[in-house]
Amino acid sequence: MAGASSAPGSVLSLDGVDAGYGPLVVLDGATVSLHPGEVALVLGANGSGKSTLLKTIMGLTRVSGGRIGFAGTDITAAPPHRRAALGLGYVPQTGNVFSDLSVIDNLRMGAFLRKDGIEPALPGLVDMFPRLGERLSARAGALSGGERRMLSIALTLLLDPRVLLLDEPSSDLAPATVDLVYEAIARIHRERGIPVLLVEQNIAKGLSISDRVVVMVRGRVAAEMAAADVEPARLHDLFMDGGVRVAG
Ligand SMILES: Nc1ncnc2c1ncn2[C@@H]1O[C@H](COP(=O)(O)OP(=O)(O)OP(=O)(O)O)[C@@H](O)[C@H]1O
Secondary structure (H helix, E strand, C coil): CECCCCCCCCCEEEEEEEEEECCEEEEEEEEEEECCCCEEEEEECCCCCHHHHHHHHCCCCEEEEEEEEECCEECCCCCHHHHHHHCEEEECCCCCCCCCCEHHHHHHHHCCCCCCCCCCCHHHHHHHCHHHHHCCCCEHHHCCHHHHHHHHHHHHHCCCCCEEEEECCCCCCCHHHHHHHHHHHHHHHHHHCCCEEEECCCHHHHHHCCCEEEEEECCEEEEEEEHHHCCHHHHHHHHHCCCCCCCC
């Protein structure tokens, strides 16, 4: 249903969404929106529902209430492939890379839906991720953690997303590698103007590229603020409001 549920001025919005896994309800009236051109950082304690929020936006959980709007379309009941086709680009924490295929074959697979194949997109991707360009014939399973993360992001970019949903891009990476991955994310945002909804436990790193912060407590958005206004001590209090352990 066109125009049914996007919050004014937002490209993506969740309005009172309840969602979870089977009988387990994790998101409990989650209301959040993403505006054109912004990076919004989702913070919260372990188990507060950050990853579930992204999975729900992609249609990977069971939604039992509320509405999800994307680019003027009500996608609450849309299957994941339709959400991807509409322009939702999801980079999960793990799992969208084929370890037994080479880097270039992963990219060919990722370009399967493109009418023009991988060739026209490859120079831009290699420019964005030079390390991948040097390792096109390497088996993806032999890549470093950072290279795999870059391949994972590159695969999502091949879908020409209108929004990027990133789930903990720093997880399990050494600090220097985190910096490389974040430089790439910042560059994608700057050069392509793609709004980003970022889930991250590395608060300092997440804040470094974000405009706005959304704090989740027990499956709902407990607070929102400009990234520039974030006081770490206050964040800690907000996280603890849910009575659960603080991440990191
Ligand atoms: N596939 C699943 N099946 C059942 N329960 C799940 C599943 N995935 C997550 N959960 C539960 O949902 C709740 C929220 O998990 P979620 O991963 O969304 O939290 P999170 O805020 O991303 O946590 P973290 O910071 O630890 O990654 C947790 O209680 C978790 O055990």
